[in-house]
Amino acid sequence: MKFAQADVIWPDIEEVARPFYEGMQQKKVMIQQCSACSTHLPPAQIVCDHCGCDELNWLEANGSGEIYSYVVYHRSFHPFFDDKLPYTVALVELDEGPRLQVLFYGDACVVGMKVQPIFTDVAGKHTLLAYQPAENA
Numbered sequence: 001m002k003f004a005q006a007d008v009i010w011p012d013i014e015e016v017a018r019p020f021y022e023g024m025q026q027k028k029v030m031i032q033q034c035s036a037c038s039t040h041l042p043p044a045q046i047v048c049d050h051c052g053c054d055e056l057n058w059l060e061a062n063g064s065g066e067i068y069s070y071v072v073y074h075r076s077f078h079p080f081f082d083d084k085l086p087y088t089v090a091l092v093e094l095d096e097g098p099r100l101q102v103l104f105y106g107d108a109c110v111v112g113m114k115v116q117p118i119f120t121d122v123a124g125k126h127t128l129l130a131y132q133p134a135e136n137a
C-alpha cells in the first residue's frame with residue numbers, strides 16, 4: 001500500500017470523532033445512529049441530519065458498501081501526496097446508508113462497485129481505513 005508510510009499526515013482527533021478513530025484501531029467501521037428516529041449517520045455528527053435530535057449512539061457498521069462517486073487525483077494538494085499520484089478518493093455508501101470519503105485501493109474504481117474495508121497500520125500507532133473491491137464482486 002503506497003499510503004502505509006511512517007510519514008503519513010494525520011488529523012488532530014476531536015472528541016466527537018474519537019469513537020470512529022478508536023474503531024479503526026480495532027479494524028471496525030463505526031457510524032452513528034439517532035436514538036429518536038434510528039437514522040444511521042456518518043461520523044462525526046453532533047445532531048441528527050434527519051430530525052435534529054442530539055442523542056446519537058455509536059455502532060459498528062458491517063463495513064460493506066458500494067462506490068457512490070470518486071475522483072482520481074493527478075495533482076497533489078499537499079507535498080505528502082507528491083510521490084503517490086495518481087490516487088483515488090471515493091465516496092463509499094455503506095450498506096447502512098451513511099457515506100464515507102476514503103482512499104480507494106484498486107486498479108479501476110467504478111460507480112456502483114461493491115467494496116469492502118481494508119485497514120492499514122501506519123507507523124505503529126495509526127490505522128487507516130480505505131476501501132477496495134469486494135472479493136465476491
Ligand SMILES: [Zn+2]
Nearest residue numbers: 034037048051
Ligand atoms: Zn433523528
